[in-house]
Amino acid sequence: MSASGQQKISVPARPGTRPALSLVLPVLVLAAGLGVWELVVQLNAIPPYVLPGPVLVLQTLFSDWDVLSQSLLTTLITTAEGFVAAALGGIALALVFNQSKWLEYALFPYAIVLQVTPVIAIAPLLLIYLPQQTAVVVCAWIVGFFPVLSNTALGLNSVDRNLLGLFQLYRASKLQTLRYLKLPAALPYILGGLRIAGGLSLIGAVVAEIAAGSAGAGSGLAYRIAESGYRLNIPRMFAALLLLSVAGIVIYAVLALFSYLVLRRWHESALGKDT
């Protein structure tokens, strides 16, 4: 996993293409897709326990809102806890690594091990040793934490050498260098890491919930999907899946907006093309 912290927030329309087109086209594709889906279901009279149409999925979303919203809340709380832990842990560990090469050499390989081991394989183990809610949060933390760590580490190491020289010339303390130079310089990288971690925390939470669900406990959205699957309540599966997608999009959008607001005065990624 390379630390690709520099995603564009918004892709500017190419010259000549109207921005409206880039909004209308995906919506048209969505509408067409849903239309065909509904049509196929209606014409072939496919039973809902095999494939529900989009209309039925929407109806289920509203009729089962009490159950689903409760599950959505559970999953979102888990995700948020995992994300905050990943953000704090990743940034803190990167700071520690930046101050001490010894600790970096000693610990960084294990951070990579955590990252490359599929979380779906770790989750069942965690569920054995930890209380269920803790295990789920830990899963969300495991997948979210590495991008924050590696992006922050990259940012802290990407400080302009001349600026470092300047701080050295004026006898800046380690703390001053960190506060006035390294952290601000690393901020775009950290925010990039956080944007990746937001989506990953949701994935981690879902994976852990699925694992917990197969053990017969849980209440999150992923658990709802697994449970509905056992009961052949396919419309509810789709409705829960829809909520998960929307949650992921909202998390990403919120973090992207946050990043934009923080960087808009100075960083290239948040500036328009003409500036």
Place this chain on the structure above:
Amino acid sequence: MVDSVFSDLPSAAPDAAVTLDGVTKIYDSGVMAVGPLDLDVARGEFISLLGPSGCGKSTVLRLIAGLAAPTSGSIAVAQSAGVSRPDHRIGFVFQEPTLMPWTSVRENVGLPLKLAHRPAAEAQTKIDAALAQVGLSDFAERFPRELSGGMKMRVSLARALVTSPDILLMDEPFAALDEITRFRLNNDLLELWRSLRMTVIFVTHSVFESVYLSQRVLVMTARPGRLSAEIRVETEEPRGEAFRTSIAYADYCRRVSDALAPAYAGASAL
């Protein structure tokens, strides 16, 4: 090999600002960048170090600033009576503006004071004064990206001046600027030098710039950098555009170019 790096002050003239005695610098890779080099710079003097790219000019500045330690030899930087904090006697202007892009011009210029924990009120006064010196009083709240290349360099200069240094080290500061901007900054720099009575050590690879600015041009050889010639530029002060177009100026430029030629002949890369 590190013998007597910060030893007693060498027996130089009492009004010497910077004295280098047999200084060499060998990088970890084994490359010998500088030396041996002897150099005396008098208080209030404006000298240029001129030489081909990679001859160790910048390394000499970094050694004087204390950003790197010499492999052998000694470097003495004179104490200044008027400056309370010894580390503030040196100002450094890098090849690039080297500004912090995330904060305003005011914050950038005030950085050295902030790092020294100076009181805010005193800092504001000094920042305003430094900005006025470089003609950027109206741009204090701008961000670096909103400024032109020349203005960024002025901010960098203001930051170096804000601690009232008595030695100003400049590492090819105007190399990336267009000629008109460069001429204007040359003139402004000369004016600042005259009014502030600083010692300036100016690194450049431009013959014309070195002659225009300095009282003494020191020509360096290709790596490892040593002094190969010294040309004193004596003309009417203050210098101005009239000097730039004078015959005497052209004459000095030819002499400096001739002195520089062997250094380039020796550089195998060219």
